Amino acid sequence: MKYLYFPTLSSTNDYLKEHYLDLDYPTYCVTYNQTKGRGRTGHSWEASPNLNLALSVLFKVDDIKENITLKAAIAVTKALKNIIDLAYNIKWPNDILIGNKKICGILTEGITTKDAIYLIIGIGVNINQINFSKDIDDKTTSLKKETGKEYLIKDIEDEIINKLNFIINHYNDQLDVDFIKKHLYGMNKEISYHQGQEIKKGRIIDLKTNGELVIETENDIKNIRTGEITIIR
Numbered sequence: 001m002k003y004l005y006f007p008t009l010s011s012t013n014d015y016l017k018e019h020y021l022d023l024d025y026p027t028y029c030v031t032y033n034q035t036k037g038r039g040r041t042g043h044s045w046e047a048s049p050n051l052n053l054a055l056s057v058l059f060k061v062d063d064i065k066e067n068i069t070l071k072a073a074i075a076v077t078k079a080l081k082n083i084i085d086l087a088y089n090i091k092w093p094n095d096i097l098i099g100n101k102k103i104c105g106i107l108t109e110g111i112t113t114k115d116a117i118y119l120i121i122g123i124g125v126n127i128n129q130i131n132f133s134k135d136i137d138d139k140t141t142s143l144k145k146e147t148g149k150e151y152l153i154k155d156i157e158d159e160i161i162n163k164l165n166f167i168i169n170h171y172n173d174q175l176d177v178d179f180i181k182k183h184l185y186g187m188n189k190e191i192s193y194h195q196g197q198e199i200k201k202g203r204i205i206d207l208k209t210n211g212e213l214v215i216e217t218e219n220d221i222k223n224i225r226t227g228e229i230t231i232i233r
């Protein structure tokens with residue numbers, strides 16, 4: 001395993017994307033001052049200097065398993081629980097919340113060449129930041145925002161790396177569906193979800209080992225692979 005720490009870096013995912021051919025597998029890339037963090041669907045990932053963790057890991061796989069982001073969410077949830085036991089919820093498919101506020105976002109990216117498949121899992125955890133920009137402040141939290149205490153970023157990083165190593169070494173294992181269902185944001189609740197341009201309504205009733213979410217709609221049961229979930233009630 002290789003470990004790279006940068007005092008400042010534009011994006012840990014971008015660094016690994018640029019250097020994936022020249023690195024060991026796995027390589028962890030870490031900064032506490034990420035200046036151009038990327039989120040899903042072209043969004044940016046906000047983090048004030050030296051208050052939060054940005055960590056990405058690069059590794060090689062034989063095939064892409066869609067459930068890997070949920071496995072990473074399990075790894076981060078368990079790591080955070082070891083630091084402080086709060087009411088963590090996994091928001092399918094790639095966020096961790098405390099209550100209904102986001103503390104962690106995960107961005108998984110794959111690179112397929114003719115010789116191999118590389119995966120990059122990028123994880124941002126809000127740790128000591130208490131003020132976020134106006135448009136996200138009320139839906140965002142951090143360990144410090146929740147508890148009023150400061151945390152050593154390195155302690156959280158070590159726990160996360162430890163748990164991520166396990167999921168990388170067990171890439172072919174079944175997804176721990178029970179763990180996710182216990183922590184699943186919106187489980188058994190009425191939700192709305194995007195499908196293409198449409199917004200549909202339904203109730204989350206189950207999760208499959210491949211990571212698909214099972215939604216009961218008015219006249220159907222649907223398995224969905226990607227999307228954005230909002231709780232209606």
Ligand code: BTN
Binds near residue numbers: 054055
């Ligand atoms: C999201 O919530 O949309 C995903 C956010 C992912 C942010 C992390 S921070 C470390 C890694 N580097 C990036 O540029 N993004 C991910």
